[in-house]
Amino acid sequence: MWHEFAAADSRFAELAQHFKGARVLRQDPLECLIQFLCSSNNNISRITKMVDFVSSLGDYLGNVEGFEFHAFPSLERLALVTEQQLREAGFGYRAKYVTGTVNALQLKPEGGVIWLESLRKLQLQMVIDSLCTLPGIGLKVASCIALFSLDQHHAIPVDTHVWRIATTHLVPELAGSSLTPKLCGRVADAFVSKYGKYAGWAQTLLFIAELPSQKALLPSVTVNEKKSSKKRGSKAQRGN
Structure with missing residues (x-):
């Protein structure tokens, strides 16, 4: 599943190098x-x-x-x-x-x-x-x-973390909207559209990557590269 998620989403592929997702059980x-x-x-x-x-x-x-x-x-x-x-x-x-x-x-x-x-x-x-x-x-x-x-592998629990993921990377047109049950449905549909029938498990890794304690584990070189890339982009825009 991890390979399929990575093939569908370059951001997931990058995060999957550093996070292994949540260890889960088919709980009672x-x-x-x-x-x-x-x-x-x-x-x-x-x-x-x-x-x-x-x-x-x-x-x-x-x-x-x-x-x-x-x-x-x-x-x-x-x-x-x-x-x-x-x-x-x-x-x-x-x-x-x-x-x-x-x-x-x-x-x-x-x-x-x-x-x-x-x-x-x-x-x-x-x-x-x-x-x-x-x-x-x-x-x-x-x-x-x-x-x-309950074996619902495409269920997407939408909280503030998942809402931020969705509005940043999957449905940016919803950014700034208030989270409603209807929009929760749109977020869930967006995850399934991107990751398929096991989208709920893809969500676990993306959720973990949003937690401050886990973000701190990302290699500093990755963070610095992203910051440098943003700076270069800003300079290029000013130059144009």
């Missing part, structure tokens, strides 16, 4: 859903603490080099956790979304876990619409869950 849908509920308007450190708390509710598996490992708790186990307990664990307003979603899943006639797994057989838009019926899940979070756990 329930685990993925709960984790992304924790991620809403949050930072990595706090998300990690919240996910660790939820995971600690599962069956103990063992200790490796001082780290305790647990199986992710079942839906039935999660249903025993109260909103107050989650708030005390630092979940804030997300606590009501976690308990609300767990309750909604328990009401599914076929069972919440089976319902989530059944989404793997649907078209992307139907998956997104179904997930958005759950408390606290909007378009971006639904797209994340669809990509990372």
Whole structure:
């Protein structure tokens, strides 16, 4: 896939020399859903603490080099956790979304876990619409869950980073516009048009390359060459 993405986009080919993309799993849908509920308007450190708390509710598996490992708790186990307990664990307003979603899943006639797994057989838009019926899940979070756990390889979670990538390199005519659900669709279509049916995975590398901590890892010669190129271009324009 990396070779195909690079062939379709010279910028991807350049970045792929320095970034290998995100290490991803075909995650369990329930685990993925709960984790992304924790991620809403949050930072990595706090998300990690919240996910660790939820995971600690599962069956103990063992200790490796001082780290305790647990199986992710079942839906039935999660249903025993109260909103107050989650708030005390630092979940804030997300606590009501976690308990609300767990309750909604328990009401599914076929069972919440089976319902989530059944989404793997649907078209992307139907998956997104179904997930958005759950408390606290909007378009971006639904797209994340669809990509990372529901086999929707062309799902594009659009946040500020992905919006900046799109308006700079794929759909520059949208620059300056306000991000709306309709424009999210145009961004997703632009990614699929450029990278194909596995566009969601191409997006992971482009997303990582936008993070300040990762930009710092780019060779200084590459950064300097780009700056020099811009300077030369400016001088040439002044000369003309």
